[in-house]
Amino acid sequence: xxxxxxxxxxxxxxxxxxENYFNFGIISRAIKNKILQFxxxxxxxxxxxxxGTVDDRPYGxxxxxxxxxxxxxxxxxxxxxxxxxxxxxRVVLMTPQGKVFSHAMAKRLAGYDHLILISGRYEGFxxxxxxFVDEEISIGDYVLMGGELPALVISxxxxxxxxxxxxxxxxxxxxxxxxxxxxxxxxxxxxxxxVAGKKYPVPKVLLSGHxxxxxxxxxxxxxxxxxxxxxxxxx
Ligand code: ADE
Numbered sequence: 001x002x003x004x005x006x007x008x009x010x011x012x013x014x015x016x017x018x019e020n021y022f023n024f025g026i027i028s029r030a031i032k033n034k035i036l037q038f039x040x041x042x043x044x045x046x047x048x049x050x051x052g053t054v055d056d057r058p059y060g061x062x063x064x065x066x067x068x069x070x071x072x073x074x075x076x077x078x079x080x081x082x083x084x085x086x087x088x089x090r091v092v093l094m095t096p097q098g099k100v101f102s103h104a105m106a107k108r109l110a111g112y113d114h115l116i117l118i119s120g121r122y123e124g125f126x127x128x129x130x131x132f133v134d135e136e137i138s139i140g141d142y143v144l145m146g147g148e149l150p151a152l153v154i155s156x157x158x159x160x161x162x163x164x165x166x167x168x169x170x171x172x173x174x175x176x177x178x179x180x181x182x183x184x185x186x187x188x189x190x191x192x193x194x195v196a197g198k199k200y201p202v203p204k205v206l207l208s209g210h211x212x213x214x215x216x217x218x219x220x221x222x223x224x225x226x227x228x229x230x231x232x233x234x235x
Contacts, residue, residue: 006162007037007086007114010151011075013054013121015040021152030165038155043067046074055122064123072118072129079116086113091133092154094119094147098136101154103177105137109154110161117154119147180233181226184218 010018018040022028030036044052048070055065080089090112099105109115118125118133130136139150159165176183191207193200205217226233 004163005035005037006110006112006159007039008117008155008158009039009041009079009114010117010119010148010155011041011043011072011079012119012148012151013043013146014148015042017148018152026165027156027159030159030162033164035162035164036159041075041079043071043075046071046078058123062123066123067120067125067129069126069128072120072125073132076116076118076129076132080114082114088112089114089116090135091116091118093125093129093133093136094138094150094154095125095136096138096141096143098138100141101137101139101150101157103157106154106157107161110158115155115158117147117151119151121146177233179222181222182230182233184221184225 012018022031022038027036027038031038043054047053047068053068054071055067058064058066076091080091082089088111090109092109092115094117118129137150137154139153144150174183185203187202187206191202203217205213208214
């Protein structure tokens with residue numbers, strides 16, 4: 001079978017900020033191994049004047065600036081053309097008005113060949129840009145200065161679903177949300193941790209070497225923890 005490869009293009013006014021992030025850790029290894037291809041595209045390149053103007057005042061008045069629709073749409077049209085090597089493309093707008101990002105969305109987006117993530121700054125996008133995107137994603141109910149961090153957050157969550165990116169094949173299947181539950185508690189050495197005269201032991205069952213009992217305990221703890229912290233996941 002041909003190796004799955006994902007390309008991510010982030011359109012931004014701060015390409016250096018984005019590029020820097022991709023030089024570290026698991027993501028940089030995936031790029032070196034040619035499982036992931038990544039580019040930060042400077043939105044200013046698509047401005048139509050010499051000064052590289054990307055924003056303007058809002059019609060109707062008000063504070064702040066709005067990203068010019070022609071500039072953003074030009075970047076989308078340039079980047080989103082499907083190619084032979086990347087037939088399945090998806091244009092995603094980073095905005096607090098989008099659908100709130102989740103494990104399931106990350107998994108679905110990992111199935112595309114090319115993701116184009118549009119991150120804005122200032123007060124937002126001209127409404128007409130929305131006609132040229134496939135979906136809108138928010139990373140939570142708060143407003144950031146721009147879409148750069150959201151683009152990185154979703155890039156990282158998506159990358160973890162590409163086969164070969166994580167060291168062990170199954171390390172993405174055990175973790176929180178993979179089975180609709182939060183992950184069970186984890187422990188490592190020492191067996192009894194001592195801090196300020198107080199002892200914190202590891203649960204006995206994990207030291208028993210009995211796989212069946214360990215599995216049952218983990219499943220129960222997962223369920224208990226999810227019920228307590230995130231009852232919404234059980235619905
Ligand atoms: N841009 C600004 N805030 C955002 C958020 N919460 N999610 C996605 N994009 C954003």
